[in-house]
Amino acid sequence: PTTYPYGTTSYNKGATVWHSLRGYMGDSLFYATMRTFFNDYAFTSVDAYQLRDALSTISGVDLTPFFDFHVLQPGFVHYHIDSVTVDGNNATLSIHQTSVGTDAVARAHRIPVTFFSPTFDKHKVWLHFDGADTTATFQLPFQAAFAILDYDKEISDACTLEEIVLSNTLPKTLPLTHCKLKAIEKGTGNSHIFVSHHWAEPSHDLVPEGIVRFANRYWVVAGQWSEGSQLQGHFQYSRCTGTSGAGYLDAGFFEEAESLDSMRLMYRYNASYPWQAVSSNHGSNNYEDYFTTDNLVPGEYTLAVVDPTRVGIDNSNETEYEFKIYPNPATNHITITPTHYENAYKAAVYTTEGRRVYRSRKIQDSGVLQLNLPAGTYIMQILDADGKTLHQEKIILQ
Numbered sequence: 001p002t003t004y005p006y007g008t009t010s011y012n013k014g015a016t017v018w019h020s021l022r023g024y025m026g027d028s029l030f031y032a033t034m035r036t037f038f039n040d041y042a043f044t045s046v047d048a049y050q051l052r053d054a055l056s057t058i059s060g061v062d063l064t065p066f067f068d069f070h071v072l073q074p075g076f077v078h079y080h081i082d083s084v085t086v087d088g089n090n091a092t093l094s095i096h097q098t099s100v101g102t103d104a105v106a107r108a109h110r111i112p113v114t115f116f117s118p119t120f121d122k123h124k125v126w127l128h129f130d131g132a133d134t135t136a137t138f139q140l141p142f143q144a145a146f147a148i149l150d151y152d153k154e155i156s157d158a159c160t161l162e163e164i165v166l167s168n169t170l171p172k173t174l175p176l177t178h179c180k181l182k183a184i185e186k187g188t189g190n191s192h193i194f195v196s197h198h199w200a201e202p203s204h205d206l207v208p209e210g211i212v213r214f215a216n217r218y219w220v221v222a223g224q225w226s227e228g229s230q231l232q233g234h235f236q237y238s239r240c241t242g243t244s245g246a247g248y249l250d251a252g253f254f255e256e257a258e259s260l261d262s263m264r265l266m267y268r269y270n271a272s273y274p275w276q277a278v279s280s281n282h283g284s285n286n287y288e289d290y291f292t293t294d295n296l297v298p299g300e301y302t303l304a305v306v307d308p309t310r311v312g313i314d315n316s317n318e319t320e321y322e323f324k325i326y327p328n329p330a331t332n333h334i335t336i337t338p339t340h341y342e343n344a345y346k347a348a349v350y351t352t353e354g355r356r357v358y359r360s361r362k363i364q365d366s367g368v369l370q371l372n373l374p375a376g377t378y379i380m381q382i383l384d385a386d387g388k389t390l391h392q393e394k395i396i397l398q
Contacts, residue, residue, distance in 0.1 A: 016156035017070050023154035024066055024110050025059060033059040048072060065108035070156070075102030078158040078200040079111060082271040084147050085351070086376040091115055091144040092137045095127065100158040100200050105132055114151035117142040118224065118329045118396055120192060124151070143375060145396055146222040146298070148194055158199040166191040166231065178249060179219060180234035184294060187229030196220045202302045203271055210307045215253045218302035227326050233296035235265060237303055238288040254305050264306050265291040269299040269379055269392065295322065298394045323382050329396035332373070336382065337366045345390060350379045373397055
């Protein structure tokens with residue numbers, strides 16, 4: 001509106017939209033188009049519609065879908081990787097799109113995805129699609145361990161990303177993603193971790209009983225844990241301005257009448273898995289602090305307000321059982337060593353789509369599994385005699 005031409009939204013979002021248009025078109029076409037535009041329209045004024053039409057004509061790219069969503073209405077587009085399936089050097093990626101601050105759905109997407117190998121080789125691809133969802137397969141120069149959306153920060157979406165290397169046991173604060181990481185056990189090397197903070201409510205098709213509501217944001221944690229390491233994750237909550245810059249992160253999510261005892265830190269590996277409460281502790285401040293889990297694993301985390309009396313919600317803060325699974329990556333032989341569990345247990349292995357491909361017999365103390373599975377990324381679960389999950393971890397077979 002004409003009453004707010006010099007507000008921070010005009011400046012900040014204007015800059016991010018131009019940056020996103022550059023990523024959408026690609027550097028060569030974007031800069032060539034802008035040079036021609038500045039020459040053709042020097043000393044004149046244009047509105048958003050004239051700008052759209054001029055850039056479309058000069059570039060030969062129809063920019064109507066981009067302008068319709070990013071320029072002519074409020075809100076941000078939001079992307080989420082539902083799953084990554086690896087078959088040798090082929091990786092199949094499923095992505096879902098939502099919107100933040102608007103009910104509209106963006107069209108004609110062009111988004112960058114960077115695949116990482118277990119040794120951190122990188123390969124970036126550009127994904128083109130229309131609509132809300134897509135699945136695409138890419139042939140890579142290596143076997144992918146995980147994928148990161150917009151690693152080089154080339155588009156304006158509702159997500160902030162931070163990358164960190166844990167080389168000692170000192171805690172590291174990640175202000176852009178409102179969390180802290182710490183290596184309780186450093187292991188044999190450095191842990192290279194990526195955390196993305198999604199400014200959108202997580203999908204919740206598979207929800208356990210007792211959930212009252214989810215927070216309007218969530219985290220995705222990916223990367224490589226060094227062998228023998230144990231990582232601690234601290235996830236921030238805030239319903240006040242505080243001193244950390246969190247600034248009403250969770251306004252409306254949990255109210256003053258609700259105590260922190262009715263909140264849980266929730267986890268799932270990806271969108272194919274149900275959300276489940278994970279063992280965690282929280283700070284004493286009812287307004288701003290962290291939920292802390294001592295067994296950080298790859299996957300998705302969010303906060304939820306729960307009804308503690310309902311079935312299916314773990315109302316305890318008991319210590320999670322620890323199991324060391326190594327080597328990882330591995331060939332076909334993997335060793336499981338419990339560190340705080342003395343009863344018999346079983347191991348199950350699932351594909352990233354949730355299909356079980358291996359189940360062991362009962363194991364007492366340490367056990368060596370011969371999996372004989374194709375190379376790829378899998379999820380290993382450790383189960384007690386009643387089938388309750390004690391531990392879950394991503395494994396890579398080479």
